[in-house]
Amino acid sequence: GDSVTQMEGPVTLSEEAFLTINCTYTATGYPSLFWYVQYPGEGLQLLLKATKADDKGSNKGFEATYRKETTSFHLEKGSVQVSDSAVYFCALNGGSTLGRLYFGRGTQLTVWP
Amino acid sequence: DTGVSQNPRHKITKRGQNVTFRCDPISEHNRLYWYRQTLGQGPEFLTYFQNEAQLEKSRLLSDRFSAERPKGSFSTLEIQRTEQGDSAMYLCASSFSGVTGELFFGEGSRLTVL
Numbered sequence: 001g002d003s004v005t006q007m008e009g010p011v012t013l014s015e016e017a018f019l020t021i022n023c024t025y026t027a028t029g030y031p032s033l034f035w036y037v038q039y040p041g042e043g044l045q046l047l048l049k050a051t052k053a054d055d056k057g058s059n060k061g062f063e064a065t066y067r068k069e070t071t072s073f074h075l076e077k078g079s080v081q082v083s084d085s086a087v088y089f090c091a092l093n094g095g096s097t098l099g100r101l102y103f104g105r106g107t108q109l110t111v112w113p
Numbered sequence: 114d115t116g117v118s119q120n121p122r123h124k125i126t127k128r129g130q131n132v133t134f135r136c137d138p139i140s141e142h143n144r145l146y147w148y149r150q151t152l153g154q155g156p157e158f159l160t161y162f163q164n165e166a167q168l169e170k171s172r173l174l175s176d177r178f179s180a181e182r183p184k185g186s187f188s189t190l191e192i193q194r195t196e197q198g199d200s201a202m203y204l205c206a207s208s209f210s211g212v213t214g215e216l217f218f219g220e221g222s223r224l225t226v227l
Binding site (some may be wrong): 004006031034041042043044045046047049076089091100101102103104105106 | 116117144153155156157160161169195204206212214215216217218219220221
């Protein structure tokens with residue numbers, strides 16, 4: 001079945017450091033891939049998405065490229081800020097039109113000044 | 114605030130009691146989802162509505178769980194005869210049809226079963 005495997009956390013970085021959070025997936029069809037973020041005390045919100053192979057999603061300085069050959073969708077940011085501290089979830093939609101998402105376990109990111 | 118609203122935010126109950134959570138989606142959204150999240154895990158899909166029709170249910174949704182969305186507006190999730198294993202955060206999300214995967218989540222309703 002469809003699933004997402006996400007890098008275990010927590011991840012602790014200093015401000016302006018480079019961030020990578022790994023995500024790999026298993027899917028039977030042609031999934032769309034997503035990163036959601038949950039800031040402290042808030043609901044999950046969509047950070048970025050990619051709907052087909054080789055697409056790059058980007059938002060707020062974060063990027064992720066849909067790599068079909070390696071079944072990966074790693075999240076990257078060149079210079080993190082304290083305000084990026086949050087839990088990041090990789091997710092996939094298995095190609096159906098219903099919008100059901102399969103989520104990874106989440107990676108806690110803490111950025112120190 | 115026009116986001117997804119969930120109530121109550123926190124519910125503490127004794128084992129065996131029934132609880133009900135309410136979700137008010139973004140008004141223009143015709144799709145509504147319920148997810149469950151336990152500590153250290155990602156959200157797990159429970160059920161999904163398009164308008165008032167419940168189109169999909171996870172096998173996680175035992176017969177003690179029931180969800181409704183009368184008139185295609187707000188939704189309720191009821192858990193009967195609660196068990197300690199039901200303790201979790203229950204998340205509601207809504208979306209437009211045709212925009213796959215772009216869900217708007219509420220802040221969740223935390224259930225603690227003693």
